[in-house]
Each structure stands twice: as C-alpha cells, then as structure tokens.
Amino acid sequence: xxxxxxxxxxxxxxxxxxxxxxxxxxxxxxxxxxxxxxxxxxxxxxxxxxxxxxxxxxxxxxxxxxxxxxxxxxxxxxxxxxxxxxxxxxxxxxxxxxxxxxxxxxxxxxxxxxxxxxxxxxxxxxxxxxxxxxxxxxxxxxxxxxxxxxxxxxxxxxxxxxxxxxxxxxxxxxxxxxxxxxxxxxxxxxxxxxxxxxxxxxxxxxxxxxxxxxxxxxxxxxxxxxxxxxxxxxxxxxxxxxxxxxxxxxxxxxxxxxxxxxxxxxxxxxxxxxxxxxxxxxxxxxxxxxxxxxxxxxxxxxxxxxxxxxxxxxxxxxxxxxxxxxxxxxxxxxxxxxxxxxxxxxxxxxxxxxxxxxxxxxxxxxxxxxxxxxxxxxxxxxxxxxxxxxxxxxxxxxxxxxxxxxxxxxxxxxxxxxxxxxxx
Amino acid sequence: xxxxxxxxxxxxxxxxxxxxxxxxxxxxxxxxxxxxxxxxxxxxxxxxxxxxxxxxxxxxxxxxxxxxxxxxxxxxxxxxxxxxxxxxxxxxxxxxxxxxxxxxxxxxxxxxxxxxxxxxxxxxxxxxxxxxxxxxxxxxxxxxxxxxxxxxxxxxxxxxxxxxxxxxxxxxxxxxxxxxxxxxxxxxxxxxxxxxxxxxxxxxxxxxxxxxxxxxxxxxxxxxxxxxxxxxxxxxxxxxxxxxxxxxxxxxxxxxxxxxxxxxxxxxxxxxxxxxxxxxxxxxxxxxxxxxxxxxxxxxxxxxxxxxxxxxxxxxxxxxxxxxxxxxxxxxxxxxxxxxxxxxxxxxxxxxxxxxxxxxxxxxxxxxxxxxxxxxxxxxxxxxxxxxxxxxxxxxxxxxxxxxxxxxxxxxxxxxxxxxxxxx
Numbered sequence: 001x002x003x004x005x006x007x008x009x010x011x012x013x014x015x016x017x018x019x020x021x022x023x024x025x026x027x028x029x030x031x032x033x034x035x036x037x038x039x040x041x042x043x044x045x046x047x048x049x050x051x052x053x054x055x056x057x058x059x060x061x062x063x064x065x066x067x068x069x070x071x072x073x074x075x076x077x078x079x080x081x082x083x084x085x086x087x088x089x090x091x092x093x094x095x096x097x098x099x100x101x102x103x104x105x106x107x108x109x110x111x112x113x114x115x116x117x118x119x120x121x122x123x124x125x126x127x128x129x130x131x132x133x134x135x136x137x138x139x140x141x142x143x144x145x146x147x148x149x150x151x152x153x154x155x156x157x158x159x160x161x162x163x164x165x166x167x168x169x170x171x172x173x174x175x176x177x178x179x180x181x182x183x184x185x186x187x188x189x190x191x192x193x194x195x196x197x198x199x200x201x202x203x204x205x206x207x208x209x210x211x212x213x214x215x216x217x218x219x220x221x222x223x224x225x226x227x228x229x230x231x232x233x234x235x236x237x238x239x240x241x242x243x244x245x246x247x248x249x250x251x252x253x254x255x256x257x258x259x260x261x262x263x264x265x266x267x268x269x270x271x272x273x274x275x276x277x278x279x280x281x282x283x284x285x286x287x288x289x290x291x292x293x294x295x296x297x298x299x300x301x302x303x304x305x306x307x308x309x310x311x312x313x314x315x316x317x318x319x320x321x322x323x324x325x326x327x328x329x330x331x332x333x334x335x336x337x338x339x340x341x342x343x344x345x346x347x348x349x350x351x352x353x354x355x356x357x358x359x360x361x362x363x364x365x366x367x368x369x370x371x372x373x374x375x376x377x378x379x380x381x382x383x384x385x386x387x388x389x390x391x392x393x394x395x396x397x398x399x400x401x402x403x404x405x406x407x408x409x410x411x412x413x414x415x416x417x418x419x420x421x422x423x424x
Numbered sequence: 425x426x427x428x429x430x431x432x433x434x435x436x437x438x439x440x441x442x443x444x445x446x447x448x449x450x451x452x453x454x455x456x457x458x459x460x461x462x463x464x465x466x467x468x469x470x471x472x473x474x475x476x477x478x479x480x481x482x483x484x485x486x487x488x489x490x491x492x493x494x495x496x497x498x499x500x501x502x503x504x505x506x507x508x509x510x511x512x513x514x515x516x517x518x519x520x521x522x523x524x525x526x527x528x529x530x531x532x533x534x535x536x537x538x539x540x541x542x543x544x545x546x547x548x549x550x551x552x553x554x555x556x557x558x559x560x561x562x563x564x565x566x567x568x569x570x571x572x573x574x575x576x577x578x579x580x581x582x583x584x585x586x587x588x589x590x591x592x593x594x595x596x597x598x599x600x601x602x603x604x605x606x607x608x609x610x611x612x613x614x615x616x617x618x619x620x621x622x623x624x625x626x627x628x629x630x631x632x633x634x635x636x637x638x639x640x641x642x643x644x645x646x647x648x649x650x651x652x653x654x655x656x657x658x659x660x661x662x663x664x665x666x667x668x669x670x671x672x673x674x675x676x677x678x679x680x681x682x683x684x685x686x687x688x689x690x691x692x693x694x695x696x697x698x699x700x701x702x703x704x705x706x707x708x709x710x711x712x713x714x715x716x717x718x719x720x721x722x723x724x725x726x727x728x729x730x731x732x733x734x735x736x737x738x739x740x741x742x743x744x745x746x747x748x749x750x751x752x753x754x755x756x757x758x759x760x761x762x763x764x765x766x767x768x769x770x771x772x773x774x775x776x777x778x779x780x781x782x783x784x785x786x787x788x789x790x791x792x793x794x795x796x797x798x799x800x801x802x803x804x805x806x807x808x809x810x811x812x813x814x815x816x817x818x819x820x821x822x823x824x825x826x827x828x829x830x831x832x833x834x835x836x837x838x839x840x841x842x843x844x845x846x847x848x
Contacts, residue, residue: 305732
C-alpha cells in the first residue's frame with residue numbers, strides 16, 4: 001500500500017459564528033465571533049479538517065504557513081513547528097490590544113504561531129486518519145476510554161441577539177441555567193465563569209449550585225480578576241464544594257500564595273499556557289490542574305506532551321475551551337480519549353454554539369461525547385453551512401472580524417474598559 | 425482501506441548474543457548476553473519486530489503480556505501500559521541480585537514491566553508502519569533530521585572470548601580503541617565507561633583522548649561509583665574537555681551537590697530512569713542531560729514524552745544504550761529522528777556486537793545512522809540467525825541466561841563482589 005499523502009492544497013475559510021451575550025471579566029461576547037476553518041487536501045484525494053481562532057492576526061499567520069505546507073507530507077507533524085517558526089509574526093499584533101488573549105494568559109509570537117499550527121496539525125491528523133482508515137485517537141496511540149466527560153460551562157449572561165437562553169445574572173439564574181444544561185446534555189459537573197460580579201455574589205451563586213446539585217463537582221473561574229486576599233477569602237468560603245478554583249489570581253507568585261495558603265486546588269488556563277511557563281509554575285506549586293487548550297498549546301500531540309509533563313509532576317490535567325465548533329470538539333474528544341491522567345471533566349463552549357459547519361452536530365450523552373472510531377476525526381464538512389458563515393465574514397464591515405469582548409461591552413456601556421487586575 | 429490489524433499471535437524468542445569482555449564498575453560483560461526478540465503477527469499478515477532485555481525476569485513478564493496482546497489492535501499503544509499493569513511481578517525478581525539493573529538505576533516492578541512493554545510497543549509500531557506503508561518515525565510525528573549521530577562508546581576491556589579488539593586497560597589502549605572507532609564508523613564524540621580503575625587513571629585516559637582528538641566532545645561515566653568529593657575533583661580536572669560527566673555519584677542529593685559545586689553538566693541514566701524520579705531530580709538541579717533508554721522508559725512514545733519534559737525544564741536529552749542488536753538500534757534511530765531537542769550524540773553498544781538477527785546490519789556513516797524511510801523500522805529478520813542464537817540460549821545450562829557482570833568477573837577473580845558505592 002502506498003498512497004500519495006503529499007499536501008497539494010490548503011484552504012483557509014474565515015467565518016463568523018453566532019455567539020450568545022456571555023459575560024466575563026473583560027466584557028461580553030460579541031454576537032458573532034471569528035473562527036478559521038482549515039482544509040488540507042492531499043494528492044490521493046484525501047481531505048482533512050482543522051479549526052482555530054479566526055481573528056485577523058491568526059489569519060495573517062495562517063496564510064503564509066498554508067503556502068509552506070504544500071508539497072509536505074501530512075504525516076510530517078513535527079515539521080509543522082519548524083515551518084511555523086519561519087513565518088514572521090508582526091510584533092504589533094502581539095503587543096496590541098488583545099482582549100481575548102488576556103483571558104488566555106500572556107500572548108506571545110510563539111503562542112500565536114502555535115494556535116495556527118494546531119489547526120493544521122488537526123487537519124493533517126484528520127486527513128492521515130482518513131487515508132489510513134484509522135481514527136485520530138489511533139494515530140495518537142489509541143483511546144483509553146470510550147467517551148470523554150465534559151462539564152456544564154455556566155455563564156453570567158444577558159439576553160440578546162443569538163440567544164434563546166435568556167439572562168442569568170444572579171444565583172437563581174445560574175442554577176436555572178445549570179438545570180437546563182443537565183436536562184439537555186446530562187452534565188454532572190459545573191463550571192461558572194466568574195470575575196463578572198463582586199466575589200460575594202459569585203460565591204452565593206456557587207453555593208446555590210452546591211445546594212441544587214449536592215455532591216457534584218463545582219468550579220469557579222474569575223480569569224485572574226482577584227487579589228490574593230480575595231482569592232483566599234473565596235477559597236475559604238467554598239472549600240467544601242469546589243473541585244477546584246480556576247485562575248483566581250494573576251501570575252505565578254499570586255497563584256502560588258493562594259495555593260499554599262488555601263489548600264484548595266487551583267486550575268489554570270492563564271498562568272500556564274505555554275511549555276516555557278511550566279517550570280516556574282510547577283516548581284513553585286502555583287497550579288494543581290493545567291487546562292490544556294489544544295489550540296494554543298500547538299495541537300493534539302503537544303496536548304499529550306503537556307499531559308505527560310503534568311503526570312510526572314503530580315499535577316492534574318484537563319481541557320480548557322474558548323468559543324469553538326464541532327471540528328475542535330471532535331479534536332478535543334479524540335485527544336482527551338488518549339490521555340490516561342485525565343481525571344476532571346473537560347470544558348466546552350459547544351452547547352452555546354447554535355451554528356456549526358458540520359453535517360451533523362456532536363452530541364453529549366450523560367455529559368459525555370462518545371469517542372468516534374470512524375477514520376480521522378469522524379466529522380464531515382457541510383459546505384453550504386461553511387459558505388453561509390463565510391459570507392457573513394465577507395459581509396462584515398470589520399465590527400466582528402476581531403473578537404473584542406471589551407468593545408462589545410462598550411455598545412451598552414460606553415465607558416467600559418477591560419478592568420485592571422486585581423479587579424477585586 | 426481497511427486492513428485487519430488485530431494481533432493474532434506474538435512469539436517470544438530468547439537468544440544469547442556474543443559480547444566482548446567489557447569492564448564496568450560492577451564487573452565484566454559475560455561472553456554471551458541474553459536478549460529477547462519479539463514478533464507480533466496481525467490478521468492481515470503483517471509482522472512487527474521488537475527487542476528488549478532477555479534475562480529470566482523479563483521473559484517471565486513477557487510471556488503473560490504476550491498472551492494478553494492477542495486480539496488487540498496493533499495501534500492500541502496506550503493500552504499496552506494498562507495491559508502490563510495487570511501482569512503480576514514476582515517481587516523476588518525486583519529485589520533480588522540484579523547487577524545490570526544496578527547500573528541502570530533503581531529497579532522496580534514498574535520499570536521491569538516498562539522494559540517488556542517497550543519491545544511490544546516497538547513491534548506494534550513496526551507492524552503498523554509496514555501495514556500503513558509508513559516508517560515508524562512518521563507514526564511518531566515525522567523525522568526532524570535525516571541521520572542520527574552516535575558517539576563512540578569506549579570501554580576498558582580485557583582480551584578474550586568473542587573479541588577481536590584486544591585489551592584496553594590504560595590511556596594508550598583507550599586512545600587506540602577510539603582511533604579504531606573513528607576509522608571504522610566515523611564517530612566524532614567519545615564516551616568512556618569509567619568506574620573501573622581509580623579515578624586518576626580514568627582522568628588520564630580522558631586527557632589522553634582530549635590530546636588525541638582536540639575539540640571533540642568527551643564524556644566519562646563511572647556509573648555512580650564516586651563520592652561527591654571524588655566527583656568534584658574529577659570535574660575540576662576535566663572541566664575544559666568534558667561535554668558532560670555521566671552519573672559520577674549515586675542519588676539525587678549527591679548529583680545535585682556535584683552539579684551545583686562543579687558547574688560541569690551532569691548526564692544520567694541512573695539517577696533519573698523513570699517518570700517518577702523526574703520531579704525530585706529536576707527540582708533539585710541534579711541532572712542537566714537525561715539519557716533515555718527506550719527499553720526501560722517504556723518505548724518510543726514514552727521517550728518522546730521524556731524529551732518533552734526535558735525540553736520544558738531546560739534539561740538536555742540524549743539516549744543511553746546497553747548491549748543491544750539492530751532492532752533496537754533501528755528503534756532508537758527512528759525515535760531520535762523525531763526529537764527536536766536532541767543535542768548530544770546518542771550512545772550505542774552496537775559496534776561491540778558482532779552478531780545480529782537482521783538480514784543486513786545497520787551501518788554508521790560519519791558516526792551517524794541514516795534514518796530509514798522504509799515502512800516500519802526498515803529492518804528484516806534473518807530467521808537462520810535468530811534460530812542459531814536461540815539454540816545457543818536453549819543449549820545454555822543457565823550460566824548466561826541472566827546477565828551478571830559480577831559473576832562473570834568472579835570467573836577470573838573469585839573474591840569479586842559488586843563494589844559498594846561510593847567506591848572511590
């Protein structure tokens with residue numbers, strides 16, 4: 001058997017997808033958020049799908065990298081990093097205003113590159129799996145579980161455009177949202193995106209969740225908005241009900257102090273978001289669970305490496321999520337299925353996304369996504385849906401092409417700026 | 425394309441291979457050393473080759489694990505570890521007299537299991553690659569180099585059975601051996617196995633190498649035989665010519681003290697030989713280069729994970745070698761080709777092995793082994809050679825079925841016992 005797995009073409013399709021008005025410490029989700037759909041084509045007619053952030057700065061990197069991929073083998077995944085290193089990053093894109101990046105830790109040229117690489121890596125794995133008749137998990141060493149558990153990702157939110165959920169701005173609203181999540185998807189653990197209201201209100205919301213769902217794992221994530229003192233106070237109030245506290249404070253020293261003094265496990269997708277940040281944070285005991293986002297860690301194989309590092313250092317691992325579609329959920333599920341030390345339900349925004357580019361949406365059953373054994377990722381592109389969402393991107397005057405939660409907030413609150421941390 | 429990659433049979437062939445009388449701190453190599461050749465057969469007729477240690481305790485583990493593999497997919501590599509965990513380890517095998525194990529760090533039940541798993545993992549990767557038409561490196565994410573550099577592995581040695589090299593018992597003998605290595609194989613870096621003679625003699629040998637091969641990377645490895653004081657003295661004398669000092673002292677505290685006080689990089693294949701040992705050693709700065717042996721780290725994918733951990737912590741990585749044949753050299757070369765942060769020439773005993781089970785020996789050109797792009801490992805089994813070496817194992821009365829360097833030493837030095845450390 002010899003198939004020609006040389007990459008002959010790569011297409012990049014930026015899209016805008018509907019997003020509900022979810023609140024976080026930086027502002028509010030825009031009604032449309034940019035994503036980038038990557039398709040890789042090989043000489044033997046195989047195609048592969050990938051997905052990543054779609055803001056302009058990612059597109060600018062993706063275009064030259066896509067050109068470099070033509071002529072390479074889809075199996076040459078390690079080589080993607082070298083190829084990406086050769087793509088120059090406009091420094092102003094890194095240091096400029098990056099609201100979403102702020103919620104995902106420090107933004108660097110490397111991290112931008114890795115976020116782009118991840119989409120190509122997933123697309124290559126999808127194509128390779130299809131060409132070889134193997135699911136992506138088999139290309140990653142094989143699944144160690146048949147389904148991957150996700151948590152209900154609860155948000156304070158307003159009612160508004162692209163939304164059928166209605167507002168949730170207090171403990172009762174959060175509990176109601178959690179009940180809906182449970183009924184629709186079967187989730188049994190809950191994460192509340194915090195940093196939106198004063199800590200006492202968010203503590204009250206978590207306590208309301210604990211009362212409504214006794215014994216279920218709960219998490220609160222203020223995206224680093226709190227001081228050490230506030231973090232310790234919240235940890236003290238919630239220690240009996242929290243599975244972990246996620247990024248209560250910003251930076252390794254603050255996180256290390258909160259961890260040491262509170263004894264409550266701290267998770268992160270801000271304090272440790274790159275391999276370079278691991279040593280300092282692990283050595284200081286700043287984090288007890290790292291939430292990998294395969295997009296900015298550079299793909300599925302890097303996520304496995306991160307998991308191996310966590311395992312060696314006795315640090316937990318699970319998965320972070322930003323607004324994403326089904327390609328990324330399928331990718332998350334495939335890699336999560338291969339990670340032996342995944343002991344926490346993964347995050348996913350997917351239930352908040354009413355739109356997708358797939359012929360068939362992925363589903364949660366009992367809070368879990370079944371691990372597909374079909375070749376590749378096991379998903380299929382709906383070209384009509386893709387074209388529709390791409391047309392929206394084409395028609396956009398620039399309002400939504402770069403996600404900016406603070407700008408979205410200013411539409412209703414003209415004085416809003418991203419709050420300095422610690423906010424409380 | 426769907427091929428049936430279910431494992432239908434696994435054969436285990438223990439062999440005895442000729443080994444020259446090489447000296448180390450524990451004793452001397454036996455004239456024959458046990459290895460285990462693993463063959464995996466799949467439903468579609470594909471076969472895969474693996475190789476590992478062949479002592480009785482490995483065979484006892486390999487047999488039940490081999491039975492468990494039948495019916496599994498060759499792509500289910502992550503599952504090998506779970507399967508191995510279910511194989512009981514006879515505790516007496518772990519704590520018993522294990523001379524060779526002593527040179528490879530602490531021996532545990534896990535490490536025994538991983539050494540066996542590695543042979544199955546390599547055999548599965550070889551078979552998977554052959555079935556899919558891909559080299560093993562492509563199954564590991566693709567090569568980042570076309571050839572892997574090895575170092576000349578110099579030994580103090582006697583003349584004797586299974587040997588055409590002659591004795592090397594002083595600086596002149598070591599330099600002559602190095603010249604022969606250079607002429608035959610093109611090696612440009614040199615490692616001397618030390619811990620055999622008083623440190624001053626070994627320092628003199630390294631200085632003689634430095635004079636004979638100015639500017640070439642040099643290493644000295646006494647297998648943990650020295651005290652901290654001796655290690656510091658040797659480091660001081662050789663600091664200008666050493667690429668690194670390997671395992672001068674035994675244990676993390678001693679290594680950390682030598683590293684901190686000498687400033688000379690320390691490599692190890694004894695202080696850090698399992699994932700569990702990494703945290704303590706890295707946190708204390710005990711080692712600057714970890715030498716992975718894919719056998720006892722549990723295979724090629726675990727070796728990649730080790731490399732990722734080293735990279736994140738700014739620790740170097742290279743590869744260790746014990747007596748091995750061409751299957752393992754091919755495996756080492758395939759994985760080494762995929763490790764971006766491999767900045768030191770790997771060790772290999774292969775030039776010392778006059779026998780092999782392959783139809784064609786691997787060759788060193790300019791000190792490097794070319795990375796095969798043929799499907800699987802790119803090597804083929806010579807069944808006649810295998811049968812010959814297996815017959816030797818069958819005919820053996822038990823003298824050589826378990827490698828015991830101290831017992832071999834006692835044949836000429838009846839009072840010999842493995843020296844306590846620190847020896848000097």
